[in-house]
Amino acid sequence: MIVCPACNHRNPSDALVCEACGGSLEHFVYRACPSCGALNPAENVFCHRCFDDLVPGSAETIVEASDIPVESFVPSEPSVTDREEAVREAAAPPVGERPTSDLILEADAEVATTAEVVSEETEPGPLAEPQQLVGEPIERLEAAPSEPEAPMQPSELIPEAEEDVLEGLEGLVPIAAAATQAHAFALPVPPSVSETEQHDAELFHSIASERGPLRDAARVVIPRRARLLSRRGRALLYLLVLLAALTPVFTGDRTSLLLRPRDSVTSLARDIQSLPTGSAVLISFDYGPAYAGEVDPLALAVGRHLAASQVRVVAMSTDPGGVGLAEHLYRTIAGEMPDYRYGESYAILGYLPGPEAGLRTLCTSLGKAFKVDYVQRRTLSELPVMKDLTSVQDFDQVIVFADDSRSVRSWIEQVQSQCNFSLHALVTAAIEPMLLPYQQSGQLSTLIAAAHSAGEYEKASGMEEPSLHWTDAYGAFCLVLLVTAIATNVAYLRTRARQRSHGQ
Amino acid sequence: MLETPANLLATLPPNTLQIAGTWVAALLTLATLSYVFGGNPAFRLAEHLLVGIAAGYAAALAWNQMLWPRLQLLVAEPATYWYYGVFFVLGLLLLCRGSKSVSVLGNLPLGVLFGTGAALALGGGLTGTFIPQIRASVLSVNPADYGEGSLGWAYVIDPIIVVAGTIAALTAFHFGARTDGRLRALWRGLVRAVGGVGRGLITICFGALFASAALSFFAILNSRLVFLLRDWLKLLYTGRP
Amino acid sequence: MQPLIDAIESLLSSSLNITALAVLSLFCLLFVVFTGRAKRGRRFPVRAIPAYKSIHQLVSRSLESGQPIHVGMGSGRVGTEAMSEALMGLTVFDYVARHAAAYDQAVLGTTADGTILSAAQGVLQRAREEAGFAERYAGNELRFYGPDPLVYAAGTAGAITRDQHLANILVGRFGHEGLWIGEAAQGQDMVQLGGAAAPGAIALMQATLDECVIGEEVFAAGAYLHRRSHLGSLATQDTMRILAILAIIASVVMASLGYLG
C-alpha cells in the first residue's frame, strides 16, 4: 500500500499514479534514517541530516534506483540497537570544535571533521522487527536535542532560510511536495486507522513539530566559502599579473643575458645539428590553438633549425586544430627561406583521427594512414619529399609537440614500443611533470617544457635572432605568486586576530 | 554560390586580408582580455562568437574528415564498406534524440557507444595503466644494487620513497570504513595513518602540477601580449615576424 | 577450428596478456560477488566524502528554494576510453535531475560532447516522465558548448552566471577548463563542487572549487548518491587495491633479493 503524499489516499502497492488525485507515486518512496529518523529519498545512501549510512538491513531487498518498486510511504523504523546508538551518540560530547568565526570559510575544516566522525563512527545495526518499537520515538526525540550541534551558518549568508515558510521541514520533503501539488481532488478520509498507522502519524507529527533538532537540520552546512577576494582585490591581483607580463617592455629584458640552455635543450639541438643533409624528421603537431601561444615559439625555433640544416620534414597532427597551426608555421618558415618549398623540403600529411588505432598504422604504412597530403591533395608517393619514407621507422628522429599527456603516451605505447626510434617530446609546461617518468625510463630521448625554452633553443642551436626571450616576465610572475602567497596569509592572520579579540 | 565572394576577395591587394585579419584578431584579443576587469559587452560578444565559430568549425571538420569521405566510399563500393552504412543508420537514429517523440530510437546507438567505450576503458585501464604502473613501481630497495657502501645507501632513498609513496597514495583512496571489532579498528587506524601520508604526497603532487600549469598559462598570456605589441602595434622591433 | 587455435596461441604468446587476463578474471569474480551482496542488502560502510554529502544537501536546498543547480559534465566522449569519467558526470546529473523532476523544478546540464548530450537528454526526459511531468521536458535545460574545452568553459561560465544558480557541480572529464569555470563563477553567490580524474586538472580544480573529489573518488559518485548497487564495485576496488599493494610489496622484496630480473 502506498499513501499518496498529496491527498493521503491509500493506493495498491503497485500503483504508479495516485488513484484519487492522479499524482505520480514513483518518487515518493522515503526511507527513515535509522539513527535520526529524518526522511530521505529512497535513493540516498546517506541521511541528509545526520549523514549516517542509510544502507538497509537484510530485511529489505535492494534494487537499482531506476527500477525501485513503489513502497509504502510509512517510514521504516529504527531498531533498539539503533536507538541505543543514538542515545550513546547524544550523550557523547560534541565532536569537533564549534567554529566561533563568522566566516564560513574558516569553519569548513571543522565541519568536515565533525561530519566525518559522526558518519563514520555510528553504524546502525540490522533493522529489527517493527513490534519492538512501541514507545521508542519519545525516547529518541528526548535524546535528539542534545545531539552534537551542527555548526551555525551566518544568517546573512542564507537569508532565505530565515524567511522560508517551510523552515525546518526540508527533511520532510513530502510536505513540500504536497504544497506544490496544484490540483488535488477531494481528500478522502482514511476508513480506519490501525495502531501502527496511528503510531506512524504521531511519529511524523512529533518530528514535524519538533523545532529544536530540525532547526539545525535547516541550517544545512553548505561549504560555501565567503568570497575571499573583493572585486577590487581581484582587479589588483590581475593588474599585477598584467604588469608582470609587460615587465620586459620596461626593463629591456635584461635577464635574458643570463639565459643558459638547459641540458635537455642542448642535447636536442645537438641531435638535430648532427643530422646529415637529406635525412628525414617526422613532426607531429598534437596541440590545439589554445596552447599554441606556448608551443609555437619553440616549434618555430626547431623548424627553422631543421630548415637551415636541410633536413626533410614531414608534419602531421592528431589534434584537429594542429594541422592549421602546422600550415601557418611552415608558411612563415617558407616565407623566410625562398628555396624551402612544399613537397620538396617539407610536407604536411594532415590530421590523423582516433589517436590509438590511427597511430598504430604509422608503424606499418604512412600511406595507409594518410591517403593524400593535406595541402596539395596528392598521394604520398607523388611527393618528392616522401622518397624512401614509407613507415615511421624510416625517419631519423620523431618530434612530438603536445598539449596533452595522453597523446604523448599514445606515441610511446602505440608507436615507439612497436618500432624503435628516438622520440622527442616538446610539450607544454603543464603536462611536463606527468611525462618525466618516461624520460627517466629512457622511452623519451628528450623532454622539454615549452614555456620559455624557445630562447634557450635558439641559443643552443646558434640560430640566435634578436627575438624576444621575455625572460624578465617569468621572474616577475614568480614574484607575483610569492606576493599573493604572502598577502593571503597576512589577510588570514589579520582576520584571525580580529576574531580572537572579538571573542575576548 | 560561395565562389563569387571568394573570387572577389582574391582580387584585393595581397596584404589587405592580412592587415584586416591582424586588426580583427587584435580587437578580439582585447575584447577577451577585457574580462580581467569584469564581465562586459565586448567580452560577451567575443564569447558568443567563439562558441558559434567553434561549433561550426568542428561540425565542418566532422563532415569533411569523417562523414563525407566514408559516404563516398559507401556509395562507390557498398559491398566492401557496408558497415559504414550500418553506422550511418545508427547515426541517424542518434539524431532522433533531438525530438521528444522519437527520442527512444537513440538508445540503440548509445548502447553501441557505451559498450565500445566501456571495453576501451576496461582494456586500456588494465593493460595501459594498471599493470604497467604496478610493474613500474617494482624497484629494488637493496642498497647493494645502487653502489658500494654509503653511496648505495644514499641512492636507495629514492626508490624507497617512490615505492612507499605509491602505496601510501593508493591507500589514501580506500573507501571501506568498518569499525566493529578490535582487529578491524587496528586495520582502520593503519589505513588512516598510511592514507594520511599518501594524502600529503598527493598534495605535493598537486602543488607541483599547479605551479607548472601556472607557468604554462603565463607563457600563453605572454604570447598574446607579444602579438599585440609586435604584430599589431609594431612597438617591438625584431628581425623576424 | 584453426582460427580458435590461432587465437589461443596468440593469447599465450604474451606474458602481459596472460597477466592482464588473470587480473581481469579476478576483478570480474570479485565484482560479481560483491555486487550481488550489495544488491541483497549487505552493508558496506564507507568513509564520508564531504563533496557528495554537500550534493545531497544542495539538492534538498534547491528543491526548497527553487534555485536550479548546474551540472557540468565536461568533455569526455562516450565511445572512447574517456567514457568512465563522462559517465560519472551523467550519474550526478541523473541524481540532480530526478530530484528536480520530482518537484517539477528546473535544472541545467552542460557538456562539451554530443554523445554525452544525447545520453543526458535521455536521462532528463526519463526523469520528467517518471515524475509525471513529461510535458516539462524542454530542450534548453541541456546545453552543448564545444567541442573545444575552453569553448566549453566560456559558454558554460556565461550560461551559469546569466541566471542565478544555487550550485555549480563539475564532474566528468575536465582539463584546465575546470579552473576557468570555477574562477569565472567565483564572483557569484554559488557553491562550487567538482571532481576529475586527471591529476593535472584536479590540481587546479581543488584550488578553485569549494569542495573536490579526487581521482578514484569520482568513480564512486553513483554509490554515494543514489545507486546502492555501485557499493559492490567500491568493495571490489578496495579488495583489488589491497591485492595490488601486496603484489607491489612482494615483488619489491623479491627484486631486492635478486629474484626478479
Add this chain to the structure above:
Amino acid sequence: MKKILPMAAAILCGLFVLTDFFVPHPSIGAVAAVLVEGATILAAFALFLGVVNLLSVHGRRVAREARGRGLGVVLIASLLATLAIGVALPGSAALNWVFDYVYYPLQATMAALLAFFVVSAAYRAFRVRTAQAAIMLVSSLLVIATQLPFGQAISPYLPIARDWILTVPVTAGMRGIVLGTALGTMATALRILLTVDRPYV
C-alpha cells in the same frame, strides 16, 4: 525490446573490443577496429546533435527574450557562416582566414585568461589554514622558482632539485592517483558491460 536491443548491442560491442585487447587475432582485430571507427562516426553525428542544440537554445533566446538577443544572433550567424564556408570550401583561404584571425586569437586569449585565474586561485589555495595548504604552498613555490629561465645561471643545482621533486615525491603521488583512477575506471566499465549500470535505456 526497447531495453533488450540496446543492452545486447552494448554487451556484444564491448565483448569484441575487449577480446581484441587480449587476443591479438586479425579477424577480431578487424571487427574491433570497425567498432572503434564506428564510434567516431557516431561521435560526428552526435556533434551535429550538439549544433542543433546550440541553434535551438539560442534561437529560442532570440525569439523570446529581449535581453541578449543580439548576442544570440551573433552566435547563430557565426556558426552557420563557419559551417557553410567549411563544408562548401574546405581548405580554402577563407576558412584559413577565419581560423587564423578569429578562431585562433579567441581560443588563445581564452587560454591566456587562465594566467589571471591561476593567481586568484592561488590566493585561495595558498592560505595556510591546514597542513595540506602549507604543503601545497611550499611545493608550488619550490617548483616554480626552480623552473625560472635563468635558474641555470643562478645555480646549476636548481634544475636538478626540480627534477628530483618531480621524479621522486611527485611521481609517487601521481602513480597512486593514476592506479586508483585505473581501478575506478575498470569498475565503472565493468558496471556497463555487466549491465549493472544502464545509462542508455
